[in-house]
Amino acid sequence: MQVSVVITVLNEASSLPGLLGSLADQTRPPDQIVVCDGGSTDGTLAQLKAEERLPLRIVQRLGANIPQGRNVAIDAAVGDVIAVTDAGVELCPRWLEQITAPFADPSVHTVAGFFRPAPQSVFETAMGATVLPEQREIRPDRFLPSSRAVAVRKSAFEKVGGYPEWLDYCEDLILDLRLRDRYGPFHFAPEALVYFRPRPNLRAFFVQYYRYARGDGKANLWPRRHAIRYVTYLVGVPLIAVAGALISHWLWLAYLAGLAAMCGKAWRRLGRMWGDLTFAQRIQAALWVPVIRISGDIAKMIGYPAGVWWRWRGRPDRF
DSSP: OOEEEEEEESSOTTTHHHHHHHHHTOSSOOSEEEEEESOOOSSHHHHHHHOOSSOEEEEEOTTOOHHHHHHHHHHHOOOSEEEEOOTTEEEOTTHHHHHHGGGGSTTOOEEEEEEEEOOOSHHHHHHHHHHOOOGGGOOTTTOOOOTTSEEEEHHHHHHTTSSOTTOSSSHHHHHHHHHHHHHOSOEEEEEEEEEEOOOSSHHHHHHHHHHHHHHHHHHTOOHHHHHHHHHIIIIIHHHHHHHHHHTOTTHHHHHHHHHHHHHHHHHHHHHHHOTTSOHHHHHHHHHHHHHHHHHHHHHHHHHHHHHHHHHHTTOOOOO
16 A cells, blocks of 8 residues: 655745654655645745655645645645645654554545644643644544544545635535545544644634634535524623623623633643643633633634625535
8 A cells, every 4th residue: 555645835944844854753654745835935845855855746836725735736646545734733753654554444435633732832832722622522423634634545535526626724624524425434543643833823813713714604614603603792792791781790700600611621621731831821821711712703703704705706615
């Protein structure tokens, strides 16, 4: 069985050494690595061309978005199995071994790896705890993997039509749904771990979640989930505020209790992540959690209708 690793890059000169180094350290070396560059201008291509440890093939498609780049790279791949990851991550040494081992069973067509945050600041620690699930929270039969860590038989990828090139964000979810509809749940390989750095500040996080939600709107993903968010913030919160002002200030306790419940899971995760933080840093991280949670919800509430508007104007809305 030949395995091709596929990566897309655009101006990743700062993060590329970590990824390439972790690929060179794999216990199961890749037979081929195909990197699609979307038009880097920061030295990314020079780094790739200088790499001598790995069986690299570089392809270029100027201006390509992520799904276009991945499709181009997979088309150029020779492997029977395609393992997809991203620039900006580092792979555990057994990542490729673990994510490809299930393909020894010919009935397995898709494998999901897992990811963990590698924070470098108090804010990043809080963000990882707030937005990223732990393995204990995953239901393997329903898990839809990020393309930071996923592997698929090339024949299965081709049968479902590849990544949707009309979608700039959430394209991996559409591919996941297509694959799950055809081949059933992904085989879950939690030992196939990738580590990535969360967004470094609130502005970058807000933009990220705006784009994710815009992608949801474009692809008509999770409408009920988004509707619940609008009802909560645009109806529930104002009602509690008015009732607290006109009826009883004690109702604000209900609001605070609801906020605590909303952040409870994140605070529990944080408590398992903050071992290296000082006491003051732990307090700071805990205070960041509700700020991150509410900011992410606001970003989604702005981004989702932007995506819906895009779709209503006649863009593709099916997968």
